[in-house]
Amino acid sequence: MLLVYTHKITPRVKYVFKQICTRILGIPVHFTTTIEEFIAHDSLKMSYTRQPLSNEVFVRSNELLFEQGLSDLDIHVLPWEETKCFFTTGEKSALPFDIFAATFYLISRYEEYLPHVKDEYGRFTAQESLAFKNQFLDQPVVDIWAYKFKAILQDNYPDFKFPKQNYTVKPVIDVPVAYEYKLKGIMRTFGGTTKDLFTFKFRRLYERYSVLMGFKRDPFDTYKYIINKQKSSKFKFVFFFSVGDFSTYDKNINPQKEKFVSLIKHIADYCQVGIKSSFFALTNVELLKEEKNRMEAIINNSIVGSRQSFSKVNLPESYRNLVELEIPEDYTMGYVNHLGFRAGTCTPFLFYDLDFETQTPLKIVPYHALDFAFLKYQSLLDKQEILKKIIRNIKNVNGTFVPVFHNYTFSKHERWKHFKTLFNTILDAKTK
Structure with a gap:
């Protein structure tokens, strides 16, 4: 002591x-x-x-x-x-x-x-x-x-035996939209079809109906790949699904649809699950409570924590709402367009409310690398170099590396080329 x-x-x-x-x-x-x-x-x-x-x-x-x-x-x-x-x-x-x-x-x-x-x-x-x-x-x-x-x-104190800490990884999978085309309903499918036609995106139109008719896998349906990675990884993945109502900012599947519910239940069999709160729930604690209850009813368990929509945190209100609803952890502390350490640390910490001068029970798990932040680096070599530097810096202090990837990051879209390689680099990094 x-x-x-x-x-x-x-x-x-x-x-x-x-x-x-x-x-x-x-x-x-x-x-x-x-x-x-x-x-x-x-x-x-x-x-x-x-x-x-x-x-x-x-x-x-x-x-x-x-x-x-x-x-x-x-x-x-x-x-x-x-x-x-x-x-x-x-x-x-x-x-x-x-x-x-x-x-x-x-x-x-x-x-x-x-x-x-x-x-x-x-x-x-x-x-x-x-x-x-x-x-x-x-x-x-x-x-x-x-x-x-x-x-x-x-x-x-050379004779004192100091505890040894170990480097670990907590991969986060963010799911703002579970599928690109599936389960969207007649009106949204019609709207998407019309938009494809008027913008001359005929390849996308072909892909849309190939998926809807069952000839192709939905581009955002990368769950089999992720689950297989989870099965072979020593690190526990954390999934965040959006189960809020459809709005200008939130365009996920209707949370009452049976196949979407089945997907979440399936993921919860292998990974931890939390909520990706909707944009309007950021300032509406009753709406956030409804989404929390909705997710817990689906997984028949307590949620692990939350991630705020658009990685937005308004201090102290955002975290006070989580404390009020007894949500144990939050995974929003990081930057969308920059890699690095927003809170200067790679160790989870408790939220301290500066207005009330009190430590709260809410654990903040800061993230250090969001997939979008890698897009500014052109080549795979550049992406790997900066990623390995972050991993090295965290390993040097036996910290917790929290990378955030989206379900669509593992799709075949050209924008996300090589991102599976980056994910494998993270999972394959030795803990010693």
Whole structure:
């Protein structure tokens, strides 16, 4: 156990130390404001305050973890060996930066509460982030900092047996539209046919009716391939199906259709299943509740978690709704058009509500690579190179890699050429 002496035990202090020490490094942590208790402790210990007590491991604290609410922070990002950090500490500190305050800033998504420019869907973009502006979006900096802290502890406590963490992968399969042509109903099929005719897409028209007449497999029907991959993989896949009502933004199959229900049940026999919430459920908790109940009735089990439509997160409202409905996990924390680490980490963390200054039970599982983000790289070689770099960075800190692929990513469409190869690269990566 690591004992931390600090002048004030706040919710922020407890939250971030447990993330770094327990969730990333596997070390239990306790806190004290009593000097006598700190001195008597005969195992791992450190002080986190303004001045050291004596010769203990001391990290000079920034005021961020002792504040409440939001303030206009003056952040200067500086190089630190192979990475970058902010909130400098001074000479007496065992670390040149207050990694605990810096970690809190990133995983609480402090910057997403501050004024920023949103994209056309109302999303926080990579370009607005501190990580993008300072060129560390491609690094899980929080985990890198944690391992630098571990090295300090190991130097001071060489006899302590530190737990070993292991690299793992959590593949996500996002299913906004289960089939391209099948089960769409007469009106949608008629509308699609008319559009194909007026836009002279005769090849698509031929494909549409070949599928509807049973001569060809639907292009989005890649489930057999994915299930076979699941059967041979040591990693458990997580599927997110949209079961919301049809709208301008959500165009999936009617969730009452028996064949669609059968598909979800079949997938649930092999993989974990959650909901891809509809666009309007993002701001309507009653609608989200209805979709959650609908999915749980289909799989006859609790959902594993959720992914928000269009990868949109509005803090804190989006996550508060999930907490209210007791949805255990969310897989939306990442960027659609950029590979990397939106929250600066490859370790799941709990949502901290900055308005209420409280840690919630909602686990945020950040994703690091969405299939769309690879499209900017032309060749397979370029795609593999950037993917292997991400995997290498996560392996170096024994983290959890969360890639997001869609069901149609594995189709034969030219746009998604080579994406099966990328998926295999992820699944075949050694865990050691």
